[in-house]
Amino acid sequence: MKLSRQQIDDINTKLDTVIDPAGDARGLPNEFYTDPTLFAFERDQVLANSWVAVAFASDVPEPGHAIPVEFMGMPLLVLRNKENELRVYHNVCSHRGMLLVSEQTRLRTVIRCPYHSWSYDLNGQLISTPLIGGAGKNSCDGFANEAHGLKVVRFAVWMDIVFVNLSGTGQSFDNYIAPLESRWAPFWGTGGEHKFSPGESPGKLDLSVNCNWKLAIENYCEAYHLPWVHPTLNEYSPLDQHFNINDEASMAGQGTHQYDLVQTDATKLPTISGWPADRIHHAEYLALYPNTLLGLQADHAFAVIVIPGNVGTSQERLQILYTGAALTQADYAASRDAVLQSWDKVFREDIFAVEGMQKGRSSPAYNGGVLTPLQDIPTHNFHSWVARQYKSALKSAQFK
Numbered sequence: 001m002k003l004s005r006q007q008i009d010d011i012n013t014k015l016d017t018v019i020d021p022a023g024d025a026r027g028l029p030n031e032f033y034t035d036p037t038l039f040a041f042e043r044d045q046v047l048a049n050s051w052v053a054v055a056f057a058s059d060v061p062e063p064g065h066a067i068p069v070e071f072m073g074m075p076l077l078v079l080r081n082k083e084n085e086l087r088v089y090h091n092v093c094s095h096r097g098m099l100l101v102s103e104q105t106r107l108r109t110v111i112r113c114p115y116h117s118w119s120y121d122l123n124g125q126l127i128s129t130p131l132i133g134g135a136g137k138n139s140c141d142g143f144a145n146e147a148h149g150l151k152v153v154r155f156a157v158w159m160d161i162v163f164v165n166l167s168g169t170g171q172s173f174d175n176y177i178a179p180l181e182s183r184w185a186p187f188w189g190t191g192g193e194h195k196f197s198p199g200e201s202p203g204k205l206d207l208s209v210n211c212n213w214k215l216a217i218e219n220y221c222e223a224y225h226l227p228w229v230h231p232t233l234n235e236y237s238p239l240d241q242h243f244n245i246n247d248e249a250s251m252a253g254q255g256t257h258q259y260d261l262v263q264t265d266a267t268k269l270p271t272i273s274g275w276p277a278d279r280i281h282h283a284e285y286l287a288l289y290p291n292t293l294l295g296l297q298a299d300h301a302f303a304v305i306v307i308p309g310n311v312g313t314s315q316e317r318l319q320i321l322y323t324g325a326a327l328t329q330a331d332y333a334a335s336r337d338a339v340l341q342s343w344d345k346v347f348r349e350d351i352f353a354v355e356g357m358q359k360g361r362s363s364p365a366y367n368g369g370v371l372t373p374l375q376d377i378p379t380h381n382f383h384s385w386v387a388r389q390y391k392s393a394l395k396s397a398q399f400k
């Protein structure tokens with residue numbers, strides 16, 4: 001996506017006021033939520049260089065399982081090969097660009113294109129091109145199957161989340177995730193993400209929201225709306241027990257000192273090994289930029305991936321994770337159900353807020369608004385991150 005010199009200068013000027021210190025700064029202006037041109041620029045020049053969440057590894061639990069993902073209009077395919085290894089490809093046939101997989105499925109041995117029936121194995125190699133050489137001939141001179149396999153997407157899996165780096169040239173995933181791992185090491189130790197896994201059902205929730213993906217992220221960053229949007233949550237986890245998390249370059253959010261471990265009947269969910277006993281009521285809710293929302297408590301964790309659809313629509317996909325016996329034992333089914341119900345309620349309560357803010361961004365009377373010096377600091381952190389990414393992408397942007 002190319003922008004004109006004038007557009008680039010205008011955007012840069014607006015972004016300067018977004019990066020100003022909280023209190024002086026304005027929020028991102030309307031066009032960052034409504035303009036399809038900027039949305040395309042954001043995908044190809046801003047988000048492509050980062051690590052974006054697109055699926056859960058548990059969406060494809062067994063060999064042959066495959067799930068299509070549409071990320072900002074870009075078709076991707078997440079699958080497990082015969083060796084049970086995860087793979088991510090561009091979900092497009094090398095021949096005439098047909099979409100290969102259109103719904104969640106279990107592949108037997110190949111991915112067969114529904115148009116002219118070319119087939120790829122689950123490692124992306126093109127292995128069959130029926131009738132390519134005419135009647136009865138499945139090969140032809142001058143055509144080498146090995147040059148036309150599926151296009152691979154660079155990926156990493158962390159705490160069940162499948163992250164992709166679309167440009168293929170971004171920083172290593174280890175570098176990307178290191179600040180979060182070090183922030184949470186005092187709670188879950190080294191490699192703590194392995195202590196949590198998706199339990200038996202129920203543990204997933206999928207929501208469609210009519211808003212730009214960034215509104216879902218910034219709404220999660222703040223606790224300010226708790227008393228009005230989440231009155232039930234605010235009773236057991238009140239606003240005055242929350243604190244802002246704002247001292248990080250690649251994430252922000254909030255936390256509480258008053259988290260109550262989940263208990264239904266006589267069964268308390270087990271906690272992960274090594275969690276400090278004197279901080280058992282500590283919980284953190286972080287937006288890991290750009291599009292992952294995380295919750296960490298001693299007895300369960302969760303991730304919400306926010307998948308942008310178009311400039312004004314997004315998918316929110318929740319996966320809850322547990323530890324030890326809570327993963328599978330029937331004794332914990334009621335607790336697992338209670339956890340899902342509580343987060344289901346919270347995330348549904350937020351929908352009217354993020355959709356209302358999206359509608360508000362069509363108002364010429366609004367242009368970024370005010371980010372107040374206390375309650376909106378994590379949101380300011382996210383806006384500044386977006387602005388810095390944009391500015392760096394604009395430096396190398398091509399002009400029309």
Ligand code: FES
Nearest residue numbers: 093095096113116
């Ligand atoms: S487009 Fe896939 S085989 Fe022709």
Ligand SMILES: [Fe+2]
Nearest residue numbers: 219229230350
């Ligand atoms: Fe909320």
